[in-house]
Amino acid sequence: MSAPLDDMYRDIIMDHFRSPRGRKQLPVVDFSSNGRNPSCGDELKLQVKLEDGIVKDIYIDCQGCAISIASGSMLAETVKGKSIAEAKRIAEVVKQMLKGENAELPNDLEDLDSLQGVRKFPVRIKCALLAWVTFMEGLEDYEHGHGEGNVTTEEDK
Amino acid sequence: MEQKIQNEPLPLRSRLTPIEIERIRADFPILEQVIDGNRLIYLDNAATTQKPRVVINAISDYYRKYNANIHRGLHYLSERATEMYEHTREHAARFLGGVDPSEVIFTRGTTEAINLVAYTWGEQNIREGDEIVITEMEHHANLVPWVQLAKRKHAVLKRIPITPDGYLDLTNINEIITPRTKLLAISHMSNVLGTINHVADLAAKAHEHGAVVLADGAQAAPHLAVDVKALGVDFYALSSHKMLGPTGVGILYGRRDLLQEMPPFNLGGEMIREVRFDNVTWADLPYKFEGGTPNIADVVAFDAALHYLEEIGMDRLRQHEMDLTRYTIEQLSAIPGIEIQGPKEVEQRGGAISFTDADLHPHDISTYLDAKGIAIRAGHHCAQPLMRVLGKIATARASIYVYNNEADINALIKALRGMRRYFGL
Numbered sequence: 001m002s003a004p005l006d007d008m009y010r011d012i013i014m015d016h017f018r019s020p021r022g023r024k025q026l027p028v029v030d031f032s033s034n035g036r037n038p039s040c041g042d043e044l045k046l047q048v049k050l051e052d053g054i055v056k057d058i059y060i061d062c063q064g065c066a067i068s069i070a071s072g073s074m075l076a077e078t079v080k081g082k083s084i085a086e087a088k089r090i091a092e093v094v095k096q097m098l099k100g101e102n103a104e105l106p107n108d109l110e111d112l113d114s115l116q117g118v119r120k121f122p123v124r125i126k127c128a129l130l131a132w133v134t135f136m137e138g139l140e141d142y143e144h145g146h147g148e149g150n151v152t153t154e155e156d157k
Numbered sequence: 158m159e160q161k162i163q164n165e166p167l168p169l170r171s172r173l174t175p176i177e178i179e180r181i182r183a184d185f186p187i188l189e190q191v192i193d194g195n196r197l198i199y200l201d202n203a204a205t206t207q208k209p210r211v212v213i214n215a216i217s218d219y220y221r222k223y224n225a226n227i228h229r230g231l232h233y234l235s236e237r238a239t240e241m242y243e244h245t246r247e248h249a250a251r252f253l254g255g256v257d258p259s260e261v262i263f264t265r266g267t268t269e270a271i272n273l274v275a276y277t278w279g280e281q282n283i284r285e286g287d288e289i290v291i292t293e294m295e296h297h298a299n300l301v302p303w304v305q306l307a308k309r310k311h312a313v314l315k316r317i318p319i320t321p322d323g324y325l326d327l328t329n330i331n332e333i334i335t336p337r338t339k340l341l342a343i344s345h346m347s348n349v350l351g352t353i354n355h356v357a358d359l360a361a362k363a364h365e366h367g368a369v370v371l372a373d374g375a376q377a378a379p380h381l382a383v384d385v386k387a388l389g390v391d392f393y394a395l396s397s398h399k400m401l402g403p404t405g406v407g408i409l410y411g412r413r414d415l416l417q418e419m420p421p422f423n424l425g426g427e428m429i430r431e432v433r434f435d436n437v438t439w440a441d442l443p444y445k446f447e448g449g450t451p452n453i454a455d456v457v458a459f460d461a462a463l464h465y466l467e468e469i470g471m472d473r474l475r476q477h478e479m480d481l482t483r484y485t486i487e488q489l490s491a492i493p494g495i496e497i498q499g500p501k502e503v504e505q506r507g508g509a510i511s512f513t514d515a516d517l518h519p520h521d522i523s524t525y526l527d528a529k530g531i532a533i534r535a536g537h538h539c540a541q542p543l544m545r546v547l548g549k550i551a552t553a554r555a556s557i558y559v560y561n562n563e564a565d566i567n568a569l570i571k572a573l574r575g576m577r578r579y580f581g582l
Contacts, residue, residue, distance in 0.1 A: 005528040009579075018581055040520060041537060041550025063550060065518035066580065121524065 003120035009066065012074075012114040017066040022076025026059045033138025035130045035151040042068045042127060046134050048142075055079045055087050060131065067124050072131035074112060079135070088139060091132045098128050126153040167476040173469070175562065178477070181469070182560045184209040195530025198565045203348050203376060203509040203556035204534050205398045209465050212401060215458035223457075226450055228427060242453055245460040246443070252463050253393065253410055254384030259442040260416065262409040263451055267375040268298040270394035270409035271342075273446060274371055275302035277419040278392075279340070282369070285311040287339040290363070292317040292325055292354070293546050294347040297539040299373040299394075303342055312339070317359075319546060323350040323499035323506075330362065338368040345377035345388075349538045349552065350499030351482075351506035353377065360389040369415065375399055379558070380478055380507045382471040385410050402462035403455035409446070416442050423448030474559045479503040481557050481566065485510055488570045494577060498552055508557035511538070516582050519553040525579065529572045 026049050035044040042064030049057040058080055062072040075094075079087040094112055096103035100119055105112055118128045134151045141148070173181075182188055185207045190197040199207060219241070225234035227242050243258075250258040264270040279302075283289065289303050293316050307314040315333050318326045334341065341363040346353050360370040371392035374383060378393075379400035385393045392415075397406035411419075421428050421439055428448035430438040439445045466474065483503045489495050489512055498511040514522060519535035526533055534554045537544045544551065555569055 005525065005579075008524070014581065038541070039536065040518075041544065042518075043550070065520045067521075068518075124520070124524070127520070 003117075007117040007120050008124065010114040010117055012111050013066070013070040013117075016070035016073035016077075020060075020062070020069055020073035020076075022058050022060040022073060022080070024059060026057055029059070031138050031142035032148050033134045033141065033151060034148065035134030035153070037064075037068075037126055037130060037152055037154045039154055040064065040068075040127065042130060044068065044072060044130055044134055046072075046131070046138060048135075048138065050084065053084055055082055055084065062131065064130070065124070065127050067118055068127040068130050071115060071128040074115070075131045075135055078109060078112065084139065088136065091136045094132050095129065095136070098125050098132075129153040166479075167472060171473065172480075173473050173477045173559075178560065178562050182562070184211070184465075185560055186210060186213070188560060192530045193528070196568075198531040198568050200555040200557060200561065200565060200569060201532045201534050202379075202558035202561075203399070203538075203554065205404065206379065206401050206558050207560070208403070209401055209462070211461045211465055212403065212458050215461040216403060216454050219454045219457045224454070227453055228444070238453055238457075241457045241460070242451070245456050245463075248460050248463050249408055252383075252467070253408075254386055256385060256410055257413060260410055260413050262411065262416075262443045262446045263456055264394075264407040264409050265405055265452070266396040266398070266407035267373060267394045268407075270392075270407050271299055271371065271373065272302050273409055273422045274392050274394075274411070275306050277422050277446075278369070278415060279303075279306045279310075281418070281420065283307075283310045283312050283339055286337070287312045288315050288335065288337040289313070289340045289342065290315045290317065290334055290338050290368075291342050292344060293319045294323075294325075294350055294352065294354075294540065294543050295342070295344055296348050296373065296375070297541070298375070299342050299344060299371075300540075300542065303340075313337075317343075319350075319352075319543075322501070323347070323352050325352070325354055325359075330359075334359070334362050334366060334368070336366045338363060338366050340369050340371065342371045343373070345372045345374045345383075345393075346380065346507045346509075347499070347540075347543075348376045348509055349511050349540050349543055349554065351509045351511075352500055353381070353505055353507060356388050356390060364389065376507060376509065379466075381475060391415055397455065397459040397462060400462060401465055402459040403452075405452045406455045406459050413442065416446070419446075421445045421448065425449050427451075469559060477559060478508045478557060481561060481563070482506065482508045482510065484563060485555065485557070485566050485569075488566060489573075492570065492573055492577070494582065495573065498547060498549070508561075509554060510556065511552040511554045513549055513552050514577075517576070517580060519551045521580070522553040522573075522576065525576045526569070526572050529568070529575075531569055531572055533569075 029047040030050045032047040044062040047059040058076045060072045093103045137151045225238045227239040320326045370390045372390045374395040378395040391412045393410040398404040425448040494515040500506045523535035
């Protein structure tokens with residue numbers, strides 16, 4: 001028996017899918033990172049501008065399903081204006097939440113809770129994860145002075 | 158190279174009637190299921206078909222009454238099991254247009270059948286600089302073995318491109334199939350586009366240059382009357398589970414003289430004549446290629462599937478599918494945002510109908526339809542290179558079989574219209 005559709009396609013998710021945030025190209029970026037799930041065909045390009053330890057701006061272009069587009073849009077909305085440390089912490093919490101581990105979302109980020117519904121559709125978890133993992137890997141590469149990274153969440157089960 | 162592929166239309170009086178279709182549906186217990194209050198609508202037949210009661214019963218009968226290992230046992234059960242197993246082989250030989258049963262090798266499926274050829278005939282015959290010709294619409298099963306063989310042998314892999322409407326583009330065929338061509342490996346019917354390829358013409362062309370021809374019949378054999386001799390192919394591969402039979406059974410047809418020259422594939426029991434510590438001689442055809450205890454029960458049940466298809470008649474089945482494919486294409490084309498991939502002419506194609514929505518990923522389409530009890534497939538359909546050629550990241554695919562009817566298609570169409578509203582499109 002399949003889970004009810006509305007569990008996954010919640011209003012907040014649909015809103016982000018229809019009008020994704022973070023679609024404005026940035027003139028100058030500090031790091032970029034690419035995510036790709038070949039079995040879905042999802043492709044995601046992410047660019048970040050930092051300033052004084054803060055995520056000043058983020059551009060995210062996602063070709064994929066409603067879940068990967070919405071999740072990317074939610075990432076852009078959430079991390080913009082946050083300190084790098086805080087952005088990392090949130091991304092880690094979302095990742096844990098999607099993988100079904102015990103994770104508390106900060107009170108002011110309850111919107112992200114709507115991604116939880118994806119867990120009832122196991123094959124779609126990787127779609128929701130893609131943007132967050134791509135962001136974290138990109139940040140890590142940047143901090144370690146590596147170049148542009150290529151990320152997939154298809155091995156994440 | 159013009160060739161009319163299939164079937165003068167059957168006279169109306171000999172077509173399957175709605176009542177007959179209802180009777181056919183009643184033979185498939187799984188179709189009686191209700192999922193979340195919705196009648197199950199199964200439109201994923203290109204992936205695997207459902208099984209009629211006679212096939213399900215044949216498996217259970219075999220284990221209840223006849224189970225024994227074949228070919229060696231000197232007791233009643235073993236003799237019965239051997240007889241039944243060999244009976245399917247003879248039946249399959251007739252189903253393929255009347256080939257010799259020794260040319261019919263049981264495998265686990267199409268993939269194993271093609272790998273058998275790649276690892277035996279391919280290893281023995283492909284040399285550096287030789288050319289292997291495939292098409293852009295191949296399933297990975299008829300692609301990956303040749304990509305790897307070409308790599309191992311430093312051979313050249315060439316491909317026949319496709320036209321925008323999903324046919325093979327034969328404009329430059331004389332530059333593609335040449336005296337250097339050693340193998341033409343071609344899909345008889347595309348699992349994504351539905352296209353029925355003009356295998357006979359291309360096989361004749363390849364043979365002019367002394368090449369060997371393999372056709373991947375996984376999609377064609379369930380839907381068309383196949384005569385491998387008329388097609389002129391040297392190898393033909395198919396899977397039982399895509400034609401009402403059990404999973405884990407496939408067939409490799411191979412021309413006798415080629416099979417005789419080929420080394421065996423799986424070494425061990427069943428496939429030997431005499432074994433000494435320093436020397437082994439091989440069994441005769443087809444046993445040389447059937448090392449180990451085969452999937453006896455499912456081979457035996459495959460006979461029931463072939464029988465079921467013959468009772469309906471492949472020409473009537475084909476006519477029903479052409480009619481339903483035409484209806485599906487018409488209805489799908491009327492939905493805004495939906496684009497159909499592959500030929501629109503039903504005489505030139507089968508009932509695997511791929512489509513995309515301008516605004517929605519195929520996985521969202523599939524998830525939405527699933528919630529309405531409609532099973533389709535979404536993704537790259539094991540044809541990633543073809544997806545790149547089409548410029549699509551994936552497609553949704555509805556694929557029909559003999560038990561599908563207009564009501565199934567109406568449910569699909571209604572759901573797709575509802576889907577666009579649901580996503581606010």
